[in-house]
Amino acid sequence: MTRKQRWVVLLAIVVPLVLAGAAAGGLHWLREWDRHPAPDSGRPGSWMTVSSEFVGEFSRVRPPASAGEVRWAYQKGFQDDTAYLSFRLPPGEEERFLADLGTAVEPSVESPVDSGALEGFRHAGAPDPGAAGPLREGSFLAEPLPGHNKRLAAKLWLATEADGGARVWVYGMDAP
Structure with missing residues (x-):
């Protein structure tokens, strides 16, 4: 060769x-x-920079003016977007908050917060609900916002804190 x-x-x-x-x-x-995907890219899976008011409107849960330590995150999905919201209610505010929300909460059984919701709460900088002690949970289904065609399915967890206040975690997903 x-x-x-x-x-x-x-x-x-x-x-x-x-x-x-x-x-x-x-x-x-x-x-x-x-x-x-890059943040704010609008691609499925991207974390979007939005206001707490936007997350409150999306999730249909608006933290009361007296709420503190408000944390939120919003993730764009392929079909469904998700919102994560956490805040602390001062002592004596829990009953009124739940009455205004119109949902009941019951003691949780098993592992109440799934890994997807935990990731969202971590992304928001909220405390881990699994470390909060006994949790109570509730859920609701809300009608579409004007101009939208999807309803909202939301789940919330509450934990009473040592001073009598309560920590609230809300996970909302728009659903067809």
Whole structure:
């Protein structure tokens, strides 16, 4: 085999390997980009920068003016968007808050907060509901907002704190 033929064979082997490696690297980058979209990109899975008022309107749960330590997050979904809201009610405010909300809460059984909701609360910078002690939970289904075609399914958890106040966590998802 001549020197020229060896180079042709070598190039015939090396070039496809280099191209295959580049294609695999590109596909890996595209998959990572798809699985972890940039914040505020509006792509499914991206965390959006919105106001607490927006999250309150979306979730149909507005923290009372007396609420403190308000934390929120909003994630754009492929079909359904999700909102996460947490706040602390001062002592004596829980009953009025629940009456205004129009939902009952009952003691939780098993593991009440799923991993998706926990991730959202962590993203919002809210305390972990699993570390809060005994939780009570409630849920409600709300009609679509004007101009929207999806209802809202919301779940909330409450934990009484040592001073008699309450910590509230709300997870809301729009649903067809």
